[in-house]
Amino acid sequence: MQTEPPVPLAVLVGIQAPDVTDVAHEASLEELRRLVKTLGYQVAGTVTQKREGTGAASLLGSGKLAELAALTGGTGIVGSMASAPRSKARQRFEAAPGTRILSEPDPDASRRPEFVIVDHELSPSQIRNLERATGAQVLDRTGVIVEIFHRHxxxxxxxxxxxxxxxxxxxxxxREASARGGRQQGPGAGESTLALxxxxxxxxxxxxxxxxxxxxxxxxxxRAARRDQLRVALVGYTNAGKSSLMRALTGSQVLVEDKLFATLDTTVRALQPQTRPRILVSDTVGFIRQLPHDLVASFRSTLAEALEASLLLFVVDASDPTYAAQLEVTRTVLHEIGADAVPSRLVLNKLDRVDAAGRVALMEKHPDAILLCAHAPDDVSALRDTIIAFFEAAMVEDVLVLPYARQGLIGEVYDSAQVLSEEHDETGRVLKVRGLPGAIMRLRRTLAAPA
Structure with missing residues (x-):
């Protein structure tokens, strides 16, 4: 009978700069714990230190470095400048893109943490120095996030x-592995293995x-085909409850997990019960503090849903003590892509986890916010009414004539606008409609075009 390999153990490392409060520092480490849990690792310990910054060669002072090494079984000494041998975990991470970071059981050190996870972005030399001192695989915050994205x-x-x-x-x-050093032979001769x-x-x-x-x-x-449709984008910090709210608003079976970055791919569904015209709701990738710039830039498509939406719903976990900082992260990223000009409403979610005094404080601080619990049907119904009211405020009424020869377009009219009345004369159907100006203009062009 094949036994499951033991859960990899990890030690978290955090540096608290002078301008970082104790609450913010602990919140950042707690977020890192959840990221590590999402990877499938177990946190075996935490090492923190108050320092002026994160620029030191080994990140930590000698005393804290020795404390960390005691947990991992390392020497606590950075050692020579020679390249440290790569662990099996490191080799897998640097291997083909389809691989995962996994850990193989070591009977001689079964309960020694195999990973050191640092709550900051590290330079390559800092990673090497920490690996020499600890004998463990070292990942920084960016590396953890990239790996989670890779898996999901x-x-x-x-x-x-x-x-x-x-x-x-x-x-x-x-970096060069000692066994693979030297120069290539044949084509590309003179080029080191690392350069190749x-x-x-x-x-x-x-x-x-x-x-x-x-x-x-x-x-x-x-997206261009949906340009004249009514669109709402759910945006916010990771694990704020966007997917739960998406499921409640649309009845779709989107993934809902208590994990960071459970949703990476944009999901677009119609608001339920359906309206005329339809309102589309999109669930976008969650944001996080220190989100790697490469990931912000590369996820242009999911962020485009926010940029091209008619209404943004900023979904916030109201029960999180650092929700204000999380909201600021979301607003900053949206500003970077130019989506801050899109009309928005603040949605304070997970209200069932907030006590009465906390709710009063939230209402006083955010009088225009929508307070709800995504699992409460009445709250979701009220949000649906708010969404519909937003779009109806921008709608206009008009009269369209659908020639008898073009009755096949009636479905498009009903999909794009609300039909208030319908009559017939010698030219065709006379429809009194209500919809967004852009949608009605598009219908006019379609009906006027040659059959």
Missing amino acids: ANTREAKLQVEMARLNYVAPRM DRRKIRDRVSELRDQLEAVQRDGDQR
């Missing part, structure tokens, strides 16, 4: 985007970029 991507577009970001992350952190590997990555990234552009062109065409 489902669509072709998301997989291409994540692979490209992952390779951009790995390339500067690659990095050139292969550059070529692969270029290939991925071309493939991604082709996929995104198809996505742009699909």
